[in-house]
Amino acid sequence: MKTLDIISQPESPLTKKSTKLDSFVGNTPLYPIQNLDIKEDVKVFAKLEWQQFGGSVKTRAAYRIIQDAIERGELTEGKHLLDASSGNTGIAYAHIGAALGIPVTLCLPENASEERKQILRSLDVNLKLTSRAGGTDEAQEVAKEIYEQNPSQYYYADQYSNPSNWKAHYDTTGPEILDQTNYDVTHFIAGLGTTGTFTGTGRFLKTYKQEIELIALQPDIAMHGLEGWKHLETAHTPAIFDDSVADVMQTVSTEEAHETMKLAAQKEGLLISPSSAANLAGALRLARQLEEGTIVTLFPDDSSKYGEVTNQLFK
Numbered sequence: 239m240k241t242l243d244i245i246s247q248p249e250s251p252l253t254k255k256s257t258k259l260d261s262f263v264g265n266t267p268l269y270p271i272q273n274l275d276i277k278e279d280v281k282v283f284a285k286l287e288w289q290q291f292g293g294s295v296k297t298r299a300a301y302r303i304i305q306d307a308i309e310r311g312e313l314t315e316g317k318h319l320l321d322a323s324s325g326n327t328g329i330a331y332a333h334i335g336a337a338l339g340i341p342v343t344l345c346l347p348e349n350a351s352e353e354r355k356q357i358l359r360s361l362d363v364n365l366k367l368t369s370r371a372g373g374t375d376e377a378q379e380v381a382k383e384i385y386e387q388n389p390s391q392y393y394y395a396d397q398y399s400n401p402s403n404w405k406a407h408y409d410t411t412g413p414e415i416l417d418q419t420n421y422d423v424t425h426f427i428a429g430l431g432t433t434g435t436f437t438g439t440g441r442f443l444k445t446y447k448q449e450i451e452l453i454a455l456q457p458d459i460a461m462h463g464l465e466g467w468k469h470l471e472t473a474h475t476p477a478i479f480d481d482s483v484a485d486v487m488q489t490v491s492t493e494e495a496h497e498t499m500k501l502a503a504q505k506e507g508l509l510i511s512p513s514s515a516a517n518l519a520g521a522l523r524l525a526r527q528l529e530e531g532t533i534v535t536l537f538p539d540d541s542s543k544y545g546e547v548t549n550q551l552f553k
């Protein structure tokens with residue numbers, strides 16, 4: 239009898255390298271908020287997302303986007319990873335790109351802070367600066383144009399439309415939260431940027447238990463200071479956004495977030511970013527309304543990239 243030889247495709251060098259960082263992505267600690275006058279039967283926890291490779295929550299999405307694109311054969315040796323990001327996703331792409339040998343091109347508004355541009359330059363990113371007035375929406379349009387002019391040179395990641403973004407949270411953040419709370423979480427609350435974190439984590443938690451309440455947060459006005467968040471009424475709605483995921487939508491003001499940054503520093507010893515503080519503000523508001531429950535949120539990053547805010551707040 240004849241046997242069939244199975245001829246396997248040789249693994250590309252990128253595929254081999256793409257899992258190199260697995261143990262340094264995600265698996266962040268769940269920190270109990272302890273000193274902010276929360277009732278005895280109410281618990282508030284936050285995942286310290288800066289404690290992973292690349293320094294923010296966005297490493298989860300960026301890593302998964304890259305891995306999925308390599309697996310589909312869309313991101314191949316020598317191609318540039320291209321996207322629009324003024325902040326943490328760009329920084330995550332840059333760290334991962336440097337570690338895996340993938341060149342990175344990023345479109346970002348010219349008013350992104352000097353600290354951020356310096357980090358990106360240090361990691362050898364090819365920067366295309368777009369106008370301040372156009373914000374991240376214009377940066378997205380420019381990234382798309384660059385891709386369309388030369389599709390063979392780039393893999394356009396498009397984090398706002400890329401399902402790998404929310405799937406990263408469905409497969410990692412959600413399960414980590416269940417595990418770290420011993421399957422005892424009653425509320426998940428987080429802000430919306432690309433919406434990947436909220437959508438992926440929320441969808442996963444609902445598959446475990448429908449009763450877990452999902453609270454989405456937004457800035458209260460269009461011109462806000464909550465870096466990483468989107469004001470959905472006035473900005474482009476990300477294609478991955480699914481408005482059926484949230485049970486409740488609430489707003490947080492920049493002022494409330496800044497006050498909460500001070501509280502977190504003085505009472506908890508945590509130096510957190512404005513969007514982390516906005517998440518905490520939402521969680522504390524909710525905690526005051528409950529008699530019992532376990533509320534989980536995330537701290538997307540720490541305060542180290544927000545000198546323009548901390549210099550004012552902590553004079």
Ligand SMILES: Cc1ncc(COP(=O)(O)O)c(C=O)c1O
Pocket residue numbers: 294296325326327429430431432433434435436465466467511513514538539
């Ligand atoms: C500091 C910060 N907070 C919050 C978010 C929102 O996360 P997501 O894009 O998953 O909605 C981001 C996203 O870039 C961010 O950088």
